Amino acid sequence: MRPLVLTLRTDPDERLDLSALVPHRLSDKTATEIGKLELQTGRQRITVGDIFRVRAGDPQRVRIEGGTDRFDQVGQDMAGGEIVVEGDVGNQAGRLMTNGRLIINGNAGRWAASGMQGGQVEIAGSAGDRVGGPLAGEMAGMRGGVVVVRGDVGERVGDRLRRGTIVVEGRAGAYAGCGMIAGTLIVRRAAGPLPGYLMRRGTVVLAGGCDELSPTFLDCGVHDLVAMRLMAAFVADYSAAAGAALRAPLRRLAGDMAVLGKGEVFCVGA
Amino acid sequence: MREMIVKGIHIDDTFAEAFNMRAAGVVITADSARWARQAAVTMIGFGTSVIGCGCEAGIDSELSPRETPDRRPGIRVLLFAVSTSELQKQLQNRVAQCVLTAPGSACYAGFQGDEVLKLGNALRFFGDGWQISKRLAGKHFWRVPVMDGEFVCEATTGLTKVAVGGGNLLIMGRNPKTTLAAAEAAVSAIKRVPDVIMPFPGGIVRSGSKVGSKYKASASTNEAYCPTLRGAVKSALGPEIGSVLEIVIDGLTSTAVAAAMRAGLAAMIKLGPKRGAVRIGAGNYGGKLGPHHFHLRDLLR
Numbered sequence: 001m002r003p004l005v006l007t008l009r010t011d012p013d014e015r016l017d018l019s020a021l022v023p024h025r026l027s028d029k030t031a032t033e034i035g036k037l038e039l040q041t042g043r044q045r046i047t048v049g050d051i052f053r054v055r056a057g058d059p060q061r062v063r064i065e066g067g068t069d070r071f072d073q074v075g076q077d078m079a080g081g082e083i084v085v086e087g088d089v090g091n092q093a094g095r096l097m098t099n100g101r102l103i104i105n106g107n108a109g110r111w112a113a114s115g116m117q118g119g120q121v122e123i124a125g126s127a128g129d130r131v132g133g134p135l136a137g138e139m140a141g142m143r144g145g146v147v148v149v150r151g152d153v154g155e156r157v158g159d160r161l162r163r164g165t166i167v168v169e170g171r172a173g174a175y176a177g178c179g180m181i182a183g184t185l186i187v188r189r190a191a192g193p194l195p196g197y198l199m200r201r202g203t204v205v206l207a208g209g210c211d212e213l214s215p216t217f218l219d220c221g222v223h224d225l226v227a228m229r230l231m232a233a234f235v236a237d238y239s240a241a242a243g244a245a246l247r248a249p250l251r252r253l254a255g256d257m258a259v260l261g262k263g264e265v266f267c268v269g270a
Numbered sequence: 271m272r273e274m275i276v277k278g279i280h281i282d283d284t285f286a287e288a289f290n291m292r293a294a295g296v297v298i299t300a301d302s303a304r305w306a307r308q309a310a311v312t313m314i315g316f317g318t319s320v321i322g323c324g325c326e327a328g329i330d331s332e333l334s335p336r337e338t339p340d341r342r343p344g345i346r347v348l349l350f351a352v353s354t355s356e357l358q359k360q361l362q363n364r365v366a367q368c369v370l371t372a373p374g375s376a377c378y379a380g381f382q383g384d385e386v387l388k389l390g391n392a393l394r395f396f397g398d399g400w401q402i403s404k405r406l407a408g409k410h411f412w413r414v415p416v417m418d419g420e421f422v423c424e425a426t427t428g429l430t431k432v433a434v435g436g437g438n439l440l441i442m443g444r445n446p447k448t449t450l451a452a453a454e455a456a457v458s459a460i461k462r463v464p465d466v467i468m469p470f471p472g473g474i475v476r477s478g479s480k481v482g483s484k485y486k487a488s489a490s491t492n493e494a495y496c497p498t499l500r501g502a503v504k505s506a507l508g509p510e511i512g513s514v515l516e517i518v519i520d521g522l523t524s525t526a527v528a529a530a531m532r533a534g535l536a537a538m539i540k541l542g543p544k545r546g547a548v549r550i551g552a553g554n555y556g557g558k559l560g561p562h563h564f565h566l567r568d569l570l571r
Binding site for chain 1: 299339340341342374376400402403404405406407411413419420422
């Protein structure tokens, strides 16, 4: 069956909340009913039909043709199925999703995959700050699933990561993996200063090194660990380049000793 | 007892009687096939019979690096026991003492199941607080720091309650040499059958037992199949039989056990009576104890 297609008619005048357009919320609706769903975040009423041309199809496969950085909460609370966005999205894409696959063939804003619990998010372009991170007041960030960013990410990727894996094929900004509770963050190219800042547990792999590492990380030497082979095999399904980076011996730095100190940062090279 | 004669070998018209067992498996990997095998052989040691060893254990298959989770050479070991609690105890002790201790080893679930036994979840405490939990692709692993690096161990492994233990073949030959040759041919063929083990030394047992004893023992020698007692007891052996060996087979399913017995029979028939067995039988208890009956007649079809 063909996917349900939403083709962008015109760029919106305000930020929109697209969290209604997830498969489980569309499964019992006709194309006409979908067209009447409200997306506004302000006082002016804006429906799906105002922004998109709707072509009926399988609601488990949603295709959004055309994007803008004003599309917030794309795939929020997603519990299954697939959403493909041909274009950019705004903030909080894939937030709190529990299952399914969200593919963004463009760039994403801040808090992509925030609080995600399962499923897969793939961002073909770059993502903003705090990928997987919690919103203000939340105790933990991402709690499961896999996020792959083919481009670069902003600051604090993996902020308070609790479980799951984030793979960044490009560069990461400052404080990558800060406050991590557990989980795995892999950055293939260079990371900004102070990766793993105040991390308690978890694994950060910096295949391209970093600008500056906190002195509260302790050098444990270069190792070729079986766990990295496991991780390489797992990651290679999502990113061959990142998988290859894990197969070399890596220097292990334990920290952050300013807090619990049971996390680890792996760096390539001597 | 009625007999069938296939290519000069007398096949008893009888059946092997087998029992339901609990089973679990692990995949052991290491930097080389040699060390994976060393860890596996150590783990299955003293695992021939549930009567005295707590479990029956054996190597099911050797795995290429492509087939293992960490892309290193591996061995799949299966363990069988009569209760879940005993199986858990044997699994935990054997992995802790024989695999965790082996250089470069790692240990993973041998198969997935709806019910599980603790593997790394029990052994992680060896890390004394330095163990690291990792969840990858829906699987949970523990990394335990050890003196040569880390011991990686999957948190749990699958448990099956429909395993079958006690499939068997009685191999009777004119002398020990030809009997052993037949048994070795059968073992070699059965090793190629997946999901089964032969827990006795080299897959062969020479001390077949009966239930009970004149002494305070649960099992004793099966004098009916001892050629040296042929004239003194009610023997099951004719004058041409000079030696008897047995192959015991445990499998994850009754289908696997039947496939293994079929493969063993075929190998011995192919070897022929001059170089191998002159008669093949199977052990049972009259069919009243075990729910699985493997009739040799059916296995020849």
